[in-house]
Amino acid sequence: MKILVCISKAPDTTAKIAFTNNNTEFDTNGVQFIVNPYDEWYALVRGLELKEQHSGSVTVLNVGTAENDPIIRKALAIGADEAVRIDVNPTDALQAAKEIATYAKTQGFDLLLLGKETIDYNGSQIGAMVAELMDLPYVSLATKLDMNETTATVSRDIQGGTEVVELSTPAVISAAKGMAEARIPNMRGIMAARTKPLNVVAASGASASTTISSYELPPAKGECHYIDADNVGELIELLHNEAKVI
């Protein structure tokens, strides 16, 4: 079974969010970058588990510049067999999806896995776009994935419940919490990652269809209005008269 896991680079969850250049660029100064958690904890680890069950290979793919190599090595340390980096800094999801689809079309993968969204742009777009561009079935927000031969059985979150679906491979699946448990790379994995192949592929030249005009930080929250624990009726009154939410 040939599995492709798409990984994105994202700022660490605790990173301070600030902008430069007249609020048009994310200020990466002092920001630690990580593998996007949904890609790493759920998509990559489930990909590795499936490989362990069925044999085959796990390739990780990132669309980005050489600055992303450390996070790609982390994915190799966790256990991916090889990595591919498409050498362009994409500026929107459709551009990245086109690059992924152009590459993946020629490689004969059985399964394309990725996280449900990135924690920076929170778009939840790339998986569905890649599926459409490759004309493949797609299941979003999958919490469970099992494979046999050419059929995938997937549980996905729906409004107020879970839906169990079956589809034939090749297919694209976006992973959410529940699909796997995060793995911490061990020393052997970290050593092995240094010599695993990381192939750099030229971009196909797809262009972006959106541009970020500006960023804004949310308006500062006012001071918390404390209410005495012995006078909670005041809270109900404030929620009704001041906040107007009840």
Added chain:
Amino acid sequence: MSILIYANTANGKIHKSALEAVAYGSKIATDMGTNATAIVVGACDDTDTLGEYGATKVLHANDAKFNSFDPSVYTKAVTAAVEAEGADVIIFSHDFTGKAIAPRVAARLDAGLVSGAVDYPKLDSGFTVRKAVFSGKAFANITINTDKKVVSLLPNSVDKAPVGGSATVETFSPEVGAASVTVKEIIKESTDLPLTEAEKVVSAGRGLKGPENWGMVEDLAKALGAATACSRPVSDMDWRPHHEHVGQTGVAIRPNLYIAIGISGAIQHLAGVNQSKTIVVINNDAEAPFFKSANYGIVGDAFEVVPKLLEAAKAFNAANN
């Protein structure tokens, strides 16, 4: 040109988030001097409701092949409607269905997509849509540069009062090909209002000490007409069902009122709730970081405060109904 809105259904009825999406699309249509058409895919017996929210026409693709949700099939139905209507702007709700098909439609049309929009587009210099980024820690204003534009609207973001119009409903029979995803089973965990659409949410964390103490949380939620939610440790320990988990790895919500009981407010939890309009924090630890993000705070023991709050809420209901 026109505006096309995908109107989601649930159990054969127009879904609440669809009304908001239609109201949103109709306002854009008015601003752009055009009409709003809604497309409904699958069985639905109240399509005419969409007229009340501003759609002037409803295309209803009602065929057995739409009975189970296959994103690829639904995508083809929506893009066929885009062609039939000559639509330039396509609106979805950013819910479970919208997340699965809006990006496919965008890719198929080679159109720019902004997902999770929180406001109407600014039209004075192009088409610029605001959305939350960095898990709610900032906003980005994103300009769509393609002729066709796709926007998915974060539920509970704009006003959705009915405008009192009416729509003509037409049967729509697009060519969509065969389904590639077969639904084997649907497991219903809750028949309540989905968390992502609830306007009020009462949520509790580890401070409640055990699942047997959730009765007062449920009672308070009921008295306020709110949905219940929980923090990650609570869902990890199986005190509460998985679908109630709000936060970075759970669902992200944006209610008008979020009441957090016995939740310290770790950054991963805040990422899922910091878009809430009013936040109330009840915690016995005055140093809990959540108070920094709260509009209202009560420092006190949940087991004393919540029952009192429940009484106050009941008294309020009795006085106002």
